Amino acid sequence: MSFLNQDRKVPEEPSAADVATGARLIPRITIQAFCEHSQTAQLIESAIHDRRMSKVALTTHNGGLEGAIETYRSNPTPNLILVETSAAPADIPNQLERLAEVCDAATRLIVLGHVTDVLLYRELIRSGVSEYLVLPVGPKAIVEAISELFVAEGAAPIGRTIGFIGAKGGAGSSTVAHNVAWAISQTLRQDVLILDMDLPFGTAGLNFNQDPPHGLADAVMANQKMDQTMLDRLMSKAANHLNLLTAPVTLDRTFDLGEREFEQIVELSQSLTPIVVLDIPHQWNGWVKHTLAAIDEIVIVAEPDLANLRNAKNIADTVKSMRPTEAKPSLVISQQGMPRRPEISADEFASSVECKLIGQVPFDAQLFGTAANNGQMIAEVAANNKINEVFRAVGMHVTGRAAPDAAGRGTSLKLPSFLKVRRRA
Ligand SMILES: Nc1ncnc2c1ncn2[C@@H]1O[C@H](COP(=O)(O)OP(=O)(O)O)[C@@H](O)[C@H]1O
Numbered sequence: 001m002s003f004l005n006q007d008r009k010v011p012e013e014p015s016a017a018d019v020a021t022g023a024r025l026i027p028r029i030t031i032q033a034f035c036e037h038s039q040t041a042q043l044i045e046s047a048i049h050d051r052r053m054s055k056v057a058l059t060t061h062n063g064g065l066e067g068a069i070e071t072y073r074s075n076p077t078p079n080l081i082l083v084e085t086s087a088a089p090a091d092i093p094n095q096l097e098r099l100a101e102v103c104d105a106a107t108r109l110i111v112l113g114h115v116t117d118v119l120l121y122r123e124l125i126r127s128g129v130s131e132y133l134v135l136p137v138g139p140k141a142i143v144e145a146i147s148e149l150f151v152a153e154g155a156a157p158i159g160r161t162i163g164f165i166g167a168k169g170g171a172g173s174s175t176v177a178h179n180v181a182w183a184i185s186q187t188l189r190q191d192v193l194i195l196d197m198d199l200p201f202g203t204a205g206l207n208f209n210q211d212p213p214h215g216l217a218d219a220v221m222a223n224q225k226m227d228q229t230m231l232d233r234l235m236s237k238a239a240n241h242l243n244l245l246t247a248p249v250t251l252d253r254t255f256d257l258g259e260r261e262f263e264q265i266v267e268l269s270q271s272l273t274p275i276v277v278l279d280i281p282h283q284w285n286g287w288v289k290h291t292l293a294a295i296d297e298i299v300i301v302a303e304p305d306l307a308n309l310r311n312a313k314n315i316a317d318t319v320k321s322m323r324p325t326e327a328k329p330s331l332v333i334s335q336q337g338m339p340r341r342p343e344i345s346a347d348e349f350a351s352s353v354e355c356k357l358i359g360q361v362p363f364d365a366q367l368f369g370t371a372a373n374n375g376q377m378i379a380e381v382a383a384n385n386k387i388n389e390v391f392r393a394v395g396m397h398v399t400g401r402a403a404p405d406a407a408g409r410g411t412s413l414k415l416p417s418f419l420k421v422r423r424r425a
């Protein structure tokens, strides 16, 4: 431990040059660090004082690499893991392989080691580890390594965009979108931003009991002037890890938006938040079509009747032809089992529209009515209701985590990049 003796207690401020160039904030990612030594934990905790880290949710834990492996056997992985190891260079790749087996595909990894070893460095980088830093380093080096990964020119946008659209007005699309967003934020503990794109009539504000300023409309109107700081001001916090850009819900003006008017705000959101949920109104116009063409995942929410079936089929066919190389839209059947209503079975519905059925939400007027009137999510009104499992399963599906286990992690995962490359090599 003798080489851990440099003074790291003083958090480093960004240099004048950083400030002058407007050094960009690191997005709202979740970072978990697994340290072997308390000095390393202190080092990482002091990095959080850097201005660029102000949006990051960071926690430090004991146990180093083994501790991380143990933890992620039963917990979802964050956007970034920092892991300290003083294992012999020859052992590190194998340990990382065991870590990779319990991590999500999108999770990134920075290794903090104690030996300068060029061969090890090359092997780790080749196997997909994002960075290998040799301790001791200062907090600034940590922040810069993270910055390099998430904000550098050319860094992939971190956010996955997931749009929900109803096959008919009132189908329950917003309800599903909000509850799924909630489930993702609470299960994965990653930041989710909801964009309520139904500018005149949106319900996100009501459903989360928020009465904020005009969130999304102001963001769209600001257009080119829109930046990170302004976005932060317009967002309202609905829960831990869950933010909203609400609709203004005013009829004082009409919103005749151009095809690409939401584009910039969606892209900005995507560069700042790991998961962006778009609550798209049941409309068919230029910007709806354009948005559906551009986002990562589309979920069609439909009630099990004939008009919904016809519309869902039209939406699905159009989306598939607009984006032939992308994943097909998914289907959620909503308000299923309404008393006395003749219904089309979910399987029959899904096979007619040729979409993967990822959830069936039962009709429950009492429960959904109470939640809506209270401005709460179903999980807040009835934490143990089975419907929450449906929302969670939909959330895991649209975030790329198939059939979720208790940790919200899929069983048929793609391997994390830091293992994939290694196997291929
Ligand atoms: N599974 C359900 N059971 C009972 N009522 C529901 C259910 N899902 C949604 N609702 C209610 O249906 C109405 C319309 O839902 P909403 O999500 O606003 O639809 P959309 O966004 O598709 O227009 C709301 O009053 C909502 O509370």
Ligand SMILES: [Mg+2]
Residues within 6 Å of the ligand: 173, 174, 175, 198, 202, 203, 280, 281, 282
């Ligand atoms: Mg709606």
